[in-house]
Amino acid sequence: MDVLPSPIFVKDRAGRYIACNRAFADYIGLSRSQILGATVHDVAPPELAAVYEKADRELMERGGTQTYETNVRYADGSYHDVMFFKSVFCDENGEAEGISGVIFDITERKRLERELAHAAREDFLTGTLNLRTFYDLANQEFARYKRQASAFSLLLVDMDRFKEINDTLGHEAGDEALRVFVKTVKAGLREQDIFARTGGDEFRILLPGSSLTGAAQFAERIRAAVGRAVVDTPNGSVKLTISIGLTGSQPKDQGIDDVVRRADAALYEAKAAGRNCVRTST
Numbered sequence: 001m002d003v004l005p006s007p008i009f010v011k012d013r014a015g016r017y018i019a020c021n022r023a024f025a026d027y028i029g030l031s032r033s034q035i036l037g038a039t040v041h042d043v044a045p046p047e048l049a050a051v052y053e054k055a056d057r058e059l060m061e062r063g064g065t066q067t068y069e070t071n072v073r074y075a076d077g078s079y080h081d082v083m084f085f086k087s088v089f090c091d092e093n094g095e096a097e098g099i100s101g102v103i104f105d106i107t108e109r110k111r112l113e114r115e116l117a118h119a120a121r122e123d124f125l126t127g128t129l130n131l132r133t134f135y136d137l138a139n140q141e142f143a144r145y146k147r148q149a150s151a152f153s154l155l156l157v158d159m160d161r162f163k164e165i166n167d168t169l170g171h172e173a174g175d176e177a178l179r180v181f182v183k184t185v186k187a188g189l190r191e192q193d194i195f196a197r198t199g200g201d202e203f204r205i206l207l208p209g210s211s212l213t214g215a216a217q218f219a220e221r222i223r224a225a226v227g228r229a230v231v232d233t234p235n236g237s238v239k240l241t242i243s244i245g246l247t248g249s250q251p252k253d254q255g256i257d258d259v260v261r262r263a264d265a266a267l268y269e270a271k272a273a274g275r276n277c278v279r280t281s282t
Contacts, residue, residue: 125179159178
């Protein structure tokens with residue numbers, strides 16, 4: 001057991017440690033003499049000891065094997081994500097005698113999982129939500145609207161003449177323009193607002209609980225704020241403007257796509273009116 005790199009432990013039916021390998025002692029930062037005869041409440045923080053004890057009790061009652069993910073406090077005080085594999089061992093009469101277990105550290109795997117989940121939700125360049133996540137959240141908001149008549153508003157936002165920025169100042173300038181735009185808009189958002197990049201220079205902002213009047217005021221504020229922003233690049237500076245199409249939820253809507261279509265039509269009107277303006281579809 002001592003030459004194996006994974007922490008291994010054995011407990012009796014009362015939950016006292018009766019054996020462990022060197023890796024287990026090193027992992028929790030106690031000597032073997034301090035561990036043997038102790039319980040989880042003697043070697044682990046109270047909140048974690050309660051988790052371990054509950055799992056052990058269920059395993060002893062049920063028998064067989066058990067696998068679950070939890071945390072362990074490492075010897076240096078840091079917390080690690082781990083996977084427990086446990087099994088009950090029995091005496092010569094078939095009665096449960098205790099539990100043997102092994103711990104696998106999955107901290108790195110869990111970190112990668114979180115990064116992948118984060119990447120799957122967000123646009124890598126701007127940090128806004130992506131189109132898929134927008135629809136996931138917008139459909140939830142639409143379902144809430146149908147249940148509770150909790151109105152919402154939707155803005156479709158398009159950066160004006162974005163292609164010209166890329167063509168004259170370069171794509172790095174275009175990327176910086178997107179980041180400046182997003183930073184400016186985020187400064188005016190509430191925690192519950194849904195902000196997503198849905199195309200190259202196209203964005204959507206869903207405002208839960210906002211009336212059309214309130215959303216129009218918000219749209220004008222961000223249009224003005226973006227208009228004051230300046231993007232400085234190695235090839236020169238450029239000012240930004242945006243066009244916004246706005247609409248609100250309506251009882252006749254069958255899904256979020258109905259709302260998007262109205263906002264898209266309003267955005268087309270804003271573009272046709274000369275850009276750098278807000279148009280509302282009722």
